[in-house]
Amino acid sequence: MKNTHTAAPAKASGSTLLSRLRLALIVILVAAVYYWSVQGMQFEGIQGTAGTVSRSILQGFLHPDWSFVYLAEGEDLLRGLLDTLVISILGTVVAAVVCIPFAFWASSNMSRRLAVSGSGKIVLSVIRVFPEIIVAILFIKAVGPGSFAGVLALGIHSVGMLGKLYSETIESIDRGPEEALIASGANRLQVLRYAVLPQVIPQFLSYSLYRFEINIRSATTLGLVGAGGIGTPLIFALQVRNWNRVGIILLGIIVLIILTDWISGWVRRRII
Amino acid sequence: MKTPASTAPLQPAAPEILPPRKTKQLAGWLVLIAVLIVCSIRTKVTPYQLITGLPQMGSLLREMFPPDWSYLPTIWAPMMETVQIAILGTTLGGLLAIPVALLSASNLQVSRWISLPCRMILNLVRTIPDLLFAAIFVAVFGIGPFAGMLALVFFSFGIIAKLTFEAIEAIDPGPLEAMTAVGANRMQIIRFGVVPQALPYFMSYLLYTFEVNIRAAAVLGLVGAGGIGLLLDRALGLFRYDRASIIILLTLVIVLVIDYGSTIIRRKLL
Numbered sequence: 318m319k320n321t322h323t324a325a326p327a328k329a330s331g332s333t334l335l336s337r338l339r340l341a342l343i344v345i346l347v348a349a350v351y352y353w354s355v356q357g358m359q360f361e362g363i364q365g366t367a368g369t370v371s372r373s374i375l376q377g378f379l380h381p382d383w384s385f386v387y388l389a390e391g392e393d394l395l396r397g398l399l400d401t402l403v404i405s406i407l408g409t410v411v412a413a414v415v416c417i418p419f420a421f422w423a424s425s426n427m428s429r430r431l432a433v434s435g436s437g438k439i440v441l442s443v444i445r446v447f448p449e450i451i452v453a454i455l456f457i458k459a460v461g462p463g464s465f466a467g468v469l470a471l472g473i474h475s476v477g478m479l480g481k482l483y484s485e486t487i488e489s490i491d492r493g494p495e496e497a498l499i500a501s502g503a504n505r506l507q508v509l510r511y512a513v514l515p516q517v518i519p520q521f522l523s524y525s526l527y528r529f530e531i532n533i534r535s536a537t538t539l540g541l542v543g544a545g546g547i548g549t550p551l552i553f554a555l556q557v558r559n560w561n562r563v564g565i566i567l568l569g570i571i572v573l574i575i576l577t578d579w580i581s582g583w584v585r586r587r588i589i
Numbered sequence: 590m591k592t593p594a595s596t597a598p599l600q601p602a603a604p605e606i607l608p609p610r611k612t613k614q615l616a617g618w619l620v621l622i623a624v625l626i627v628c629s630i631r632t633k634v635t636p637y638q639l640i641t642g643l644p645q646m647g648s649l650l651r652e653m654f655p656p657d658w659s660y661l662p663t664i665w666a667p668m669m670e671t672v673q674i675a676i677l678g679t680t681l682g683g684l685l686a687i688p689v690a691l692l693s694a695s696n697l698q699v700s701r702w703i704s705l706p707c708r709m710i711l712n713l714v715r716t717i718p719d720l721l722f723a724a725i726f727v728a729v730f731g732i733g734p735f736a737g738m739l740a741l742v743f744f745s746f747g748i749i750a751k752l753t754f755e756a757i758e759a760i761d762p763g764p765l766e767a768m769t770a771v772g773a774n775r776m777q778i779i780r781f782g783v784v785p786q787a788l789p790y791f792m793s794y795l796l797y798t799f800e801v802n803i804r805a806a807a808v809l810g811l812v813g814a815g816g817i818g819l820l821l822d823r824a825l826g827l828f829r830y831d832r833a834s835i836i837i838l839l840t841l842v843i844v845l846v847i848d849y850g851s852t853i854i855r856r857k858l859l
Contacts, residue, residue: 351680354673358734370729403628410625446841450720450808454825459645464632469642538720542811545632551721552812555728563725567717574716 370558377560378567385550385565394569397540397547402573404464404539404546405532408471413525416476420483427487437484445477449535453544464545471532471539479528486520487513522588526581533577537570653834660832661839664820668839671816672847674734674809675802678741683795685742686750690791691779693750694757696765698775711754714747719805723814734815737806744805745798749791756790757783789858796851796858803847807840 386394421427423437453470460466494512503511540548547566554562628634692699693707722740730736764782773781810818817836824832 350676354676357670357673358677358738367730374725374729400632403631406624407628407632407634410621446804446844447837448804448808450811451821451837451840454811454821455649456642456646458825458830459649460638460642465634465638465642468632468634534716534718538718541720541724548721552724555724558728567721570721571713571716575712 373558374560374563377562378564380561381565381568382559382561383565385562386569392550394547394550394565397550397566398569398573400464401536401540401546401548401570402533402577404467404544405471405529405536407468408536409475409525409529409532411468411472412475412479412528413521415472416480416483417521419476419480420487423480423484424487426490426492434484438481441477441480441484443477444473445481447474447477449474450538450542453539454542457543462543462545467536467539467544467546470544471535474535475528475532478531479524482524483517483521486517486524490516519588523585526585526588530578530581533574537574649830652830655831656835656838657829657831658835660835664817664836664839667810667817667820668843670734671806671810671818671840672803672843674737674741674816675799675806678738678806679745679795679799679802681738682742682745682798683749683791685746686753687791689746689750690753690757691783693754696758696760696762697779697783708754711747711750714743715751717743719744719802720808720812723809724812727813732813732815737809737814737816740809740814741802741805745802748798748801749794752794752797753787753791756794757787760786793855793858796855800844800848800851803844807844 419437419441423434423441425431425434428434449470452473453466456466456469460469490513494516495508498508498512536546537551538548540546540550541552543549547570551563551566554560554566689707689711691697693704693711695704719740722743723737726736726739730739760783764786765778768778768782806816806818808818808821810816810820811822813819817840821833821836824830824836
């Protein structure tokens with residue numbers, strides 16, 4: 318409902334008949350959309366036991382299963398979190414390297430013809446629209462369940478996102494050094510090495526770290542579909558309703574994400 | 590890419606005072622490479638495996654074509670359910686976010702005892718990914734779109750509240766000071782000073798979150814939280830890759846259409 322109040326007055330502040338009609342039309346449209354969505358939601362599917370389940374979940378969260386933090390035989394919290402961290406590091410690095418040629422392909426100032434950079438941009442956005450989880454499922458089917466599928470899924474999805482950010486960085490560089498180098502007879506490779514790369518590398522690193530922060534969140538969920546990491550023990554614990562274990566895993570995820578955000582923020586500040 | 594890049598940054602700026610910086614950068618790259626080696630040992634992911642895995646991916650893609658077009662009518666209703674989950678989840682999350690964003694903003698004279706806990710809650714909520722919320726809510730409320738909607742409510746709440754309170758903190762303080770000077774109370778300040786300035790940003794963030802949520806809603810079904818993901822899971826489980834590909838294609842089309850529409854509206858708002 319809220320959309321209407323902003324969209325219309327900003328466009329036409331004078332309350333002419335036309336703008337009022339427009340406003341009414343938008344109100345009706347938004348109302349119809351909401352009516353349609355509420356209607357489609359089946360509330361009868363809610364379990365009657367929701368109250369008791371919530372209480373036992375709360376109990377589980379208040380008494381996390383500390384013994385799960387470290388188990389001698391493996392498959393414990395620390396190893397799960399380590400796998401998650403490793404998957405996101407590898408996925409980010411793979412993407413950060415693989416997307417560089419894509420980024421140069423998609424930058425409008427790196428090629429004379431618009432068709433070249435345009436096609437690069439389209440390729441990147443097609444890669445980008447696939448959600449990581451779907452990519453992960455496809456890779457699980459292709460290479461089997463495990464961390465490897467997770468790394469590939471994060472890598473592929475991040476290429477689309479990072480490629481876009483990288484190409485925007487390349488498009489915004491200062492042309493001065495490049496022209497100076499060309500004028501003094503440098504070849505294309507030398508221009509790239511001494512004029513383009515020094516300007517873009519810090520920004521590339523910063524974006525990669527930012528992507529890493531997103532990837533570690535995704536990596537925690539990859540295991541839910543079988544692509545390795547902490548999500549696998551989590552989905553098992555959820556299936557057998559072992560809430561104490563779910564509690565400790567969630568706690569571990571939160572601590573891991575806060576820590577990595579903090580470290581990545583610190584490194585990013587030092588780079589730029 | 591690694592070794593040539595290591596010496597590159599900042600070289601044109603100050604060539605004389607480089608040596609200490611250079612060693613530091615070199616150390617940074619070495620640490621990264623060491624971490625990578627440890628990582629690939631840990632997960633047994635090696636470039637070799639990457640190369641051998643790619644042909645398998647290719648054969649999977651071949652199985653996905655041609656898509657099973659006759660399946661389209663069956664998946665239309667779940668797809669619409671996905672859109673409905675995203676709409677309701679985003680809206681409710683956005684509504685929840687308004688009071689918390691107002692309480693978290695540092696320029697509205699809210700006591701620190703309220704604003705700091707609010708921000709902490711926001712930071713906590715944002716560490717939990719959408720699918721984890723969905724997995725938990727499915728356990729609580731049973732399989733179905735309601736659990737998915739709740740997951741998106743919490744997920745969007747975290748994003749929208751964070752972005753909105755930052756937008757509120759960035760608003761022009763002039764109108765607020767003028768209203769305080771003429772004796773307006775806090776509700777009046779919010780209504781006439783904050784809302785007109787922050788609302789376009791809020792709407793823009795709402796739409797942005799909607800774009801994110803459509804993608805999220807499409808995969809919620811994988812953990813049983815309603816929408817198209819359930820059918821995708823089933824199609825993949827039955828090795829019906831032709832059906833999986835039509836589901837993915839339809840999802841892509843819907844995502845692109847919504848992204849396009851949302852971008853147009855957002856451009857008009859700001």
